[in-house]
């Protein structure tokens with residue numbers, strides 16, 4: 045089989061596999077939605093996710109070791125991931141192909157010429173990695189204070205390394221090198237004491253914004269599949285929608301449409317994962333290149349070059365995505381894939397000057413303090429940011445979440461949504477609970493999101509832990525927030541309307557919502573003056589009532605001045621009469637000309653913060669539409685002691 049056909053089959057296979065995994069992520073009844081599919085496998089293959097989380101957390105999750113396999117294969121073969129596997133790359137390649145299909149050969153060649161702006165993706169990579177490494181760098185800065193012995197050992201090792209290098213390379217001056225180590229060590233020591241106290245910038249993992257794999261997961265999960273959910277092709281049991289996905293959809297469509305300007309625009313100019321592969325590609329053992337220097341400069345090899353890596357001249361290996369089109373397009377059979385360097389010459393390193401590298405790194409280092417200057421993950425935390433159960437404390441959460449949207453898609457009640465600015469700019473598109481949307485609140489017997497999250501930003505928990513049973517009985521159930529009643533909107537509190545919906549739906553046992561009974565005077569615009577009365581019926585002098593308005597069983601009649609205990613339940617009414625329940629008749633009917641009043645029996649809800657787990661079922665079910673009369677905020681969430689309510 046032709047190698048190009050093999051490559052196309054591989055691309056189509058991985059694209060279908062990717063879409064399949066997205067479909068399977070939806071919990072449901074269909075056969076393909078059975079659990080057990082390795083739906084995160086393509087994320088795990090992405091070494092930028094592994095590297096990013098390694099830098100921010102200093103741990104590598106077992107699944108992300110797959111990324112190591114991708115790295116090793118890239119070092120052996122070059123950027124095979126971009127040309128053969130990446131589903132986003134396949135979409136770009138296909139759209140780019142459609143866009144230039146009918147263009148003249150010269151135009152195609154011009155479109156595939158290398159552009160210096162292709163180095164932008166390396167700036168982006170450096171910027172994002174420096175943001176991710178900030179906490180590690182800060183810890184290293186503080187090393188002389190926190191671990192003096194470690195600092196001294198590192199300094200001695202550095203000194204020995206310099207001396208060994210100096211001895212082996214006579215050109216290096218031992219005295220100057222030792223002085224340099226001394227200066228670096230002193231600066232380090234000084235910095236350590238300058239940043240005194242608890243100052244410690246946390247890392248921010250923003251690679252998910254632009255890394256093509258989380259980006260594509262997010263776009264398909266939160267925009268394409270919800271569109272399908274409203275058709276006969278629905279994969280979810282009930283149609284889902286996600287708050288604020290217009291931005292995610294717009295960026296996805298823009299990224300795809302940019303291929304009309306240049307093929308693989310995103311891969312060439314933006315993709316940080318491609319940039320990482322470009323850096324690794326310089327070590328590639330097998331590479332594309334000319335086998336003989338007999339080129340007639342026809343430039344045909346550039347006609348369909350997906351990476352714009354100028355194979356005609358000195359090939360830029362960091363840009364080559366291994367599409368292999370040049371091999372097929374060279375009529376003289378000069379292009380090949382081999383271990384020998386290209387006969388036309390090679391440029392192995394990415395096109396990035398030292399100044400550009402430094403600018404990107406400094407911008408990345410400056411970004412975190414700027415993003416956190418408002419203290420959003422710390423003291424200025426946003427109580428509306430209710431995270432899924434099992435979520436890590438906010439700064440750790442931001443160090444892990446890659447904004448892939450997997451938790452949002454698997455949530456069976458559609459209660460997890462991409463955050464807009466609720467979590468600050470840094471937390472854009474991270475998961476936040478929105479109890480107004482979806483089919484219910486966060487289910488007390490569900491642990492799906494934590495078990496799917498590829499980076500353990502939401503850690504996997506068991507049902508026993510979630511519900512605070514067995515060994516977790518002492519710590520109690522996991523709380524994601526607390527419900528608060530808005531007495532200005534609650535029907536029994538503000539509008540004299542009976543309602544116990546929230547109390548009835550509260551899923552914990554004993555219920556976290558309890559009620560207290562009160563009897564309030566019903567506001568009637570005209571006085572109820574008795575014309576005649578017996579033990580179970582009162583006639584009024586005028587037509588003041590609406591027929592059967594007070595026949596629900598919640599209304600009582602009372603004679604002002606008598607004791608509270610003498611309330612008589614109304615079972616029917618006309619416009620000018622009331623009928624009283626015969627089981628509790630008037631001992632002494634009200635006399636003619638006397639006024640009576642009508643009372644309503646209300647059960648006003650209260651929340652017990654010690655029992656409330658913040659599941660939001662009450663908020664979801666509250667009949668006050670729009671801004672609900674009971675709302676959950678993040679107070680008392682288990683993940684942070686600092687968010688505890690004073691009283692609990």
Ligand code: SF4
Pocket residue numbers: 444445446447448449450451452473474475496497498499500501502
């Ligand atoms: S928390 Fe949700 S969006 Fe973030 S990495 Fe985990 S699954 Fe993806």
Ligand code: SF4
Pocket residue numbers: 529533534535536543544545546547649665666667668673674
């Ligand atoms: S459901 Fe809403 S309106 Fe009804 S009692 Fe609860 S908070 Fe009030």
